[in-house]
Amino acid sequence: MHKIFLVEDDQIIRQMIKKLLEQWGFQVFAVEDFTQVLTDFVREEPQLVLMDIGLPLFNGYHWCQEIRKISTLPIMFLSSRDQAMDIVMAINMGADDYVTKPFDNNVLLAKIQGLLRRSYEFGTDQNLLEYQGVILNLKSMDLLVEGQVVSLTKNEFQILRVLFEHAGSIVARDDLMRELWNSDFFIDDNTLSVNVARLRKKLESSGLKNFIDTKKGIGYGLAHG
DSSP states (O other), X not given: OOEEEEEOOOHHHHHHHHHHHHHTTOEEEEOOOTTXXXXXXXXXXXXXXXXXXXXXXXXXXXXXXXXXXXXXXXXXXXXSOOOHXXXXXXXXXXXXXXXXXXXXXXXXXXXXXXXXXXXXXXXXXXXEEXXXXXXXXXXXXXXXXXXXXXXXXXXXXXXXXXXXXXXXXXXXXXXXXHHHHHTTOOOOHXXXXXXXXXXXXXXXXXXXXXXEEEETTTEEEEOOO
């Protein structure tokens, strides 16, 4: 079953689309807090986004760009704007298709089914880990912090990958070094300390102060709160 991520602020249209898609066997997550669109997107791991252009706070173009920083999944715009310039702008922002309101339900379904079929013939593309709004992209090996992409070295990425995968717990230094060794990264105790210190400094410069928690003599974890 494909999950569709619906971003539509008109409650009547939102409920109508949700009901229609669920009748056809789709799982639908409908956004209701329009300040948390990207966080909801990462948590829900959908296969397709249906996005209105006119939204509270930030418009659909903005959220399309934010999603495109971390994913190549199909995005379809829904909008009452039918000018050629609006459609061109949507495609340039990274959208895959554009449906104008009011739309015929059968046309919408056909477009969704066609887009899903074209997009997932060769498998899915969800390789994201999220912790408290911070996103680690396993494919591009970088970090997304409040819309900003933070580039990571291979060592930094591997350390964060292990900590994200064990979020909520402390990873012992020996276990962390073993994980990194399995990733073809030669490391000893001193090298680990140096790399964690360098990574912590990079995170702080990106606004993530105290993101990595140290338990003296034990290991590391992602900080709470």
